[in-house]
Amino acid sequence: xxKVPAEQFDIEKIRSExxxxxxxxxxxxxxxxxxxxxxxxxxxxxxxxxxxxxxYGRKSKYGTNIAPGVMASQFAGTGVWPYGNGGGRNIGGAAxxxxxxxxxxxxxAINLNVSWQFLKPLKIGDxxxxxxxxxxxxxxxxxxxxxxxxxxxxxxxxNQDDELVAIMSGTGLRHRSPEEVxxxxxxxxxxxxxxx
Numbered sequence: 752x753x754k755v756p757a758e759q760f761d762i763e764k765i766r767s768e769x770x771x772x773x774x775x776x777x778x779x780x781x782x783x784x785x786x787x788x789x790x791x792x793x794x795x796x797x798x799x800x801x802x803x804x805x806x807y808g809r810k811s812k813y814g815t816n817i818a819p820g821v822m823a824s825q826f827a828g829t830g831v832w833p834y835g836n837g838g839g840r841n842i843g844g845a846a847x848x849x850x851x852x853x854x855x856x857x858x859x860a861i862n863l864n865v866s867w868q869f870l871k872p873l874k875i876g877d878x879x880x881x882x883x884x885x886x887x888x889x890x891x892x893x894x895x896x897x898x899x900x901x902x903x904x905x906x907x908x909x910n911q912d913d914e915l916v917a918i919m920s921g922t923g924l925r926h927r928s929p930e931e932v933x934x935x936x937x938x939x940x941x942x943x944x945x946x947x
Contacts, residue, residue, distance in 0.1 A: 752925065754858040757935070762900075765854055766888050774848045774883040780830040783877040787825065788818045795819075813872055820869035823908040823917040827881035853888055855900040857927030863901075864922050871916040878911040886920065896926035897941035 781787075785805065792802045800807035801817060808816035818826065873879070887903040901924045908917040932938055 752858055752860065753852045753854045755854045755856065757856060760854065760856050762888070762890050769853050769885050769888055772850065772885045774851050776880055776882050777827060777829065779827040779879040779881075781826060783818050783822075783826050783873050783875055783879065785816055785875055788816060788822065788875075791819060791822060808875070813874055815875040817875075818873040820867060820873065820917050823873060823879060824881070824906070824919065826873065826877070827879040827908050848883075851883065851885065851904075853885065853900070853902050855902075855925040856898055857896060857900070857925045857931065859926050859928065860923055861926070862921070862923045866920050868918040868920075869916075870918070871910070871914055873910075873916060877916075879908055879916070881906055881908045883907075891924075892941060892945050893924065893926065894945075895929070896932050897938060897945060898932075898935070899924045899926040 788802050792799060797803075801811055801813075802819065803816070805816060808814075883904055883906045885902065886905045887901075889901045890898055891901050893899045901922060903920060903922045906919045906921075907915055908919070910916050926932075927935075
């Protein structure tokens, strides 16, 4: 997170420099494997034979079992062990990549949403990789801060054949502390425009 003073904050310059910026490719540590899928399905109280039954999977149009799409981030992750080997950063891309830190006025963060698109099945044995991209950056007022910065990222997941299998999009925002908002001479005018 990069907090910058107001005089250095130029949203149009930031948009032109950051939108479309990509993190380094992240290769998953482990292949798509049956036991992880089985544990996930049992945790969710699922009984889908396409996920659980190897014989059913072999007879399916996929020729094997498949994983729930939301597991793409797990299989494209670097794992949690050993920690010193990139472990613990398994969200598909940018953790620890300072090039992806968008300059904002505030340093308080709110995660707003996450959505998924599932494009191809994740089959047993697939090796996934992921890459995060900054999709959009806007300034949009919220009650806490009329100069909140909204950032949308898209993490794209690919298989070993470089086929796009899933996209995870997420929007979050960063805002200033109440003291910083009150100290901004533009706050009264912006609040009046917002109807607050």
